[in-house]
Amino acid sequence: MITFIALSLSASVCAQLPDAKSIVQKVDDNMSASSRIFTSKMIIHNRRNTRTVESKTWSMGENKAYTEYLSPAREKGTKMLKLQDQLWIYSPETDRIIQISGHMLRQSVMGSDMSYEDMMEDPKLLNHYKVEIAGEESIAGRSCWIISLAAFTPDVTYERRKLWVDKERMVPVKEEMYAKSGILLKKTELSDFEKIQGRWYPKTILFKDMLKEGSGTEFVMEDIRFDVPIPDYIFSKASLKQ
């Protein structure tokens, strides 16, 4: 009898839980756009100092992105182009374009907590991860689903991830990325959500390399525009030298 009641209760709880896949699908849909143009500030908190790097980014889908750095003076004019799984950087100091690959992808972008390979990752989580709801938690007064992600393809950067998704807005508010051994490697915290063109979008993302000292890197997006037409020439190597 007790077993029967327990099973019935558990079945009723499971019935109330939404499908983890559909949650992640909604997150993917919310976070991606056919095109995006935004200016951003990358605030890098090091052990001794804090510095800010400003840039403007044009992106098309998930595979094309072009960034031009606007300040500080040392970085001004540096441009970055991502096409599929390739990345090029133009430095005005040397007037040369170099392709970032191999170990260089593991270097941090402008001394931040983000590496080039973080930027190269396929953001479509369902392509690589088996997802399941691991629980619920309230973050900054917002009720969230905790989604546990376990890789089913071997060629992923992180074997396990944990994602906190706002139940109402269907946007991630926090993410943790783990090594195979279970050590927490990176954490991102998303905040300053704003409804832009009908979707909730985080204007601030805090990236933190958990193995490194420092308060992490804040990525603050300003003036975001979705689904705007971007000419093709922007995503060409020739535009790097312009």
Add this chain to the structure above:
Amino acid sequence: MRLAFKLAYKNLIGAGLRTWLNMIVLSISFIVIIWHKGLIDGWDNQARHDMIGWETGGGQYWQQNYDPYDPFTLADSHAAIPAALQVQIDSGNLVPILITQGTLYPSGRMQTVLIRGIDPGQHILKLPAHLLTSDSAQITALVGRKMAADNRIKTGDVITLRWRDVHGTFDAVDIKIAGIFDTNVPTVDMGQVWISLPLLQHMMMMPGEATLMVKKNDASGSVMVHGWKFKDKEVLLKTITEVIRMKSTGGFMIYGILMLLAMLAIFDTQVLSIFRRQKEIGTFVALGMTRGQVIGLFTLEGTMMSILAAILSAVYGIPLLALQAVKGLSIPGSSTDYGLAMADKIFPVYSAGLVAGTVAFILVTTTIVSYLPSRKIAKMKPTEALRGKLQ
């Protein structure tokens, strides 16, 4: 001939301070040339010895994609150890090494490193690999003295190491520094973390694989293995050989300046002698000496200067150079930053060939320089020379 030697010797001693000054300048040239060449030879010896002992061994088998100068190749530079080479590993003539990239986090700082896996039981390289043997589950690692100093690492420290496996997935673990080794070879020290080979193979999901294999120094021969290329000792030591050759060539400039000073002094002395000793030259000719014999006498005087300088050099140079050969010459600690194998102290090596060669070189040069102004004697008229008339 004996008379010529006697006369030359008397004339030289008679010239007093002038002879001493020439001899001192020449003897300094002797000492500096021998010292500098000895230093270069000493560095060469030490660098080759250390590189063979710590890195190159008697040669290396490289996986065909491996290029130590191109880190982009590292991700694809691993393969299963072929059976033909496994036989040599089993007989202790070869040690396999697996190399991958990783990130070390000493005290919360981020340091890109190369993780090298080596057999803890190996005896081919000087690396104290036996320290990697551990009974506990914790991974133990070795780092070099320079790497430890740069990152403030001490023996017993526990540091997080992050890497990506063969599929590119991140993994991380806390490693314990089992020891800090002292080597003069920066390529096995700076930015390198050494751990046990079977452990690294497991961490990377590359069982039985290696990037390169180091041959025992005295093991003979090499075999052709598909997918692997053999690099002999001389190829692996090429960089240091070229740097030393370049340094050696650079030394010729110093020798040139020194020799120029010494030869100028001798040339001047000869010109002055011929000018001031015209009556003497006239007398020699009047007494029956041929002009050739008189030229020979003056040339011999110059040459004898270098012989006396060699004796003078031996008097104060041998103790000085011997002392340096024993005590060595301290090299600034930052020298290894240039990526060259350089000990804290270099001990010059003076071979018999080096000393004999330097003496012969200076002797011949001095003879030529002494002969050139003496040719003027051939044009002198003995009667006018006897009268001391300027010619």
